[in-house]
Amino acid sequence: MSDVRFATRLNSFASCAHTFWPDLKGKPNTYQMIERAATVKGLTDVDLNFPQHVHDDVPQLKAFIADHGLSVNGMAMRYNTLPEFQLGAFTHPDARVRKEAVELTKRGIDCGREFGTKLMTIWLGQDGFDYCFQANYEEMWDNLIDCFRQIGEYAPDCNISIEYKPNEPRAYSILPNVGTVLLAIHDIGLKNIGVTLDFCHVLFANEIPAFAAALVAKRTKIMGLHLNDGWCKRDDGLMVGSVNVRATIELIYKLRQANFDGAYYFDTFPDASGMDPVREAEVNIETVHRFIKMADKLAAMPELAEAISHQDSPASQKIVNDVIFAL
Numbered sequence: 510m511s512d513v514r515f516a517t518r519l520n521s522f523a524s525c526a527h528t529f530w531p532d533l534k535g536k537p538n539t540y541q542m543i544e545r546a547a548t549v550k551g552l553t554d555v556d557l558n559f560p561q562h563v564h565d566d567v568p569q570l571k572a573f574i575a576d577h578g579l580s581v582n583g584m585a586m587r588y589n590t591l592p593e594f595q596l597g598a599f600t601h602p603d604a605r606v607r608k609e610a611v612e613l614t615k616r617g618i619d620c621g622r623e624f625g626t627k628l629m630t631i632w633l634g635q636d637g638f639d640y641c642f643q644a645n646y647e648e649m650w651d652n653l654i655d656c657f658r659q660i661g662e663y664a665p666d667c668n669i670s671i672e673y674k675p676n677e678p679r680a681y682s683i684l685p686n687v688g689t690v691l692l693a694i695h696d697i698g699l700k701n702i703g704v705t706l707d708f709c710h711v712l713f714a715n716e717i718p719a720f721a722a723a724l725v726a727k728r729t730k731i732m733g734l735h736l737n738d739g740w741c742k743r744d745d746g747l748m749v750g751s752v753n754v755r756a757t758i759e760l761i762y763k764l765r766q767a768n769f770d771g772a773y774y775f776d777t778f779p780d781a782s783g784m785d786p787v788r789e790a791e792v793n794i795e796t797v798h799r800f801i802k803m804a805d806k807l808a809a810m811p812e813l814a815e816a817i818s819h820q821d822s823p824a825s826q827k828i829v830n831d832v833i834f835a836l
Contacts, residue, residue: 583628705733
């Protein structure tokens, strides 16, 4: 498993800042968070939020990341922190604002190229609605498709990956679940548009993670993976496998079948409860290594495939139990 890459949410490393920087005044900056992330044993990559993490310093930041033994896995757009996109980025009613969102995304893609990555993750946090009689649904959908198409055509060499979430911060998101995202990708009609599966978001959407992965792999490509865990009521961002062990192993089992070659990215929130983010990330890495080992062992067992082919739940559960509880 030496070829497995692990990435992390960079902002997690602002958690308990005083324990790492006793004399720090205010919040740690991008360089400081990278410095701390680099102390995580087994971490290979970081993702950068655009434009928040980059400030006309790409050559310096790129060198700093490399000097700390890390690579950039991908870029992630963050429209939700900018006031002009409060009514949406790709579905904003003002064409001028939508154009601004598209141009900002293009700059993010160009920035990613400079860092050596061709993965752009797009989460449209503000694109949705809160009230009945607020939105022209057909018009919103057409604007969404048009914006994605512009971006995909601009960067045919890049993986443009859609991260869906049912709601939060908007009451209803324009892309709330795997079915809607696959419909959007069908309407966009470009081969370089795929999906990022966020474990908590999938649970939040009342979906089974492995089923969502199977549907995506059947229709397009799983371009990104955000691992975490939660209680299915909100985007908890808990440690990997801390609640839904079996569902996480089944997802990894399915990802291995689909030849997923991206990084295992931890979208967790140690800052929510004041945890040491370094230790949290190291435990996540250790957990995923164990889960991959279990998933590969299960994949090599013809009796499991036989049980699944007959939907023989007692047989499949016993086989899985024997593997989980033997390690």
